Amino acid sequence: MTDTTTQATPPSGNERDVLVDVRGVKVHFPIKRGVIFDKVVGHVYAVDGVDLQIRRGETYGLVGESGCGKSTLGKAILNLEPPTEGSVILDGTDIASLRGEELRRRRKDIQMVFQDPMSSLDPRQSVESLLVEGMRAHGLDTDGASTKKRLRELLAAVGLPAAALTKYPHEFSGGQRQRIGIARALSVEPKLIVADEPVSALDVSVQAQVINLLEELQDEFDLTYLVVAHDLAVVRHISDRIGVMYLGGLVEEASADDLYAQPLHPYTRALLSAVPVPDPSVEDTREQILLTGDLPSPSNPPPGCRFHTRCPWRQETKCADERPMLRVVQVDGVDPSHRVACHWVEQIASGEIRPHDVSPVYVTPGGGDAGALDDDTFTGPASVTEVI
């Protein structure tokens, strides 16, 4: 069986609008065995050929099941996990090619906000020392009289009082700690912030505040975001465009509105179909797709389409033989920027190919706005892990 690959359609968008250009990125972790020789016996194909572009000023949401490679892709963009193959071009420069002072200068342009601020903030350091440390690490002058003013401004920007400077992380609530993490990221004036599950450790009520803060800061400081999350409601709320990942690859990419209104890849349809809709009349009539089979291991991904082992629409034998790449699709009403990695997406959308072995609750698509949630609230089970 061959694992041939069809040609990917390049993402659309003006070159100058693109801040981050991810091309053919793979991150493969070696699996080693043996006490003495550390023999490589296999690889975890955590990220396995991803192309995406993040435009200046936008929020790109990356969503997918646990273990699909979202965080590893985020780290590859930060060069914390150097790609095994492929390139990440930031503002026209391949980050992997940089060394020394140039690398440090460019690294400042991308900052990370972590899921658990407690583990990313040293509990022995005051907020002032945490912020100053971050700035010094990137070569910024922190000795001048203006530093204190800058620190107060940073705290004000994230909604914390100046008095917070002398306090320690344990003296704050989870939401406040996340604000400190955001202030730390902002302190070096980055262009891109990679936020990895930025609110999943927080209470629902606090999640909305932090999401709203991120949105306000984006406008104020001209920021671009890559938000990695498994919560579909959070991703929908915050993102301009969304990429759906499955087993190391992007299977669908579209504007947030397009993706939720017209999910086309069978995996995305399954994800969104399982998000409860508050309106019972919609809930009763909409499509629900329950996937069969377990998520394959990223150390032994299926050949061909990674999703074919669980896909209700799979076809012999192309799906098992040929890996589909992201491409623009010819489906009525679908924006040309909407890309899908499925050989049969047009035939599935037209109903020419019908699903098999799906749950009995499958209903003809078209009913309802799957995953619709109030703009300002993040309620209801909408996480990928709950869905699958």
Ligand SMILES: Nc1ncnc2c1ncn2[C@@H]1O[C@H](COP(=O)(O)OP(=O)(O)OP(=O)(O)O)[C@@H](O)[C@H]1O
């Ligand atoms: N340093 C590493 N060494 C070996 N395997 C790794 C390493 N980091 C991640 N992996 C594996 O790579 C795969 C993808 O992990 P990753 O954390 O990127 O997924 P994810 O989609 O972000 O999941 P989650 O939401 O659970 O964090 C997983 O199987 C994970 O176990």
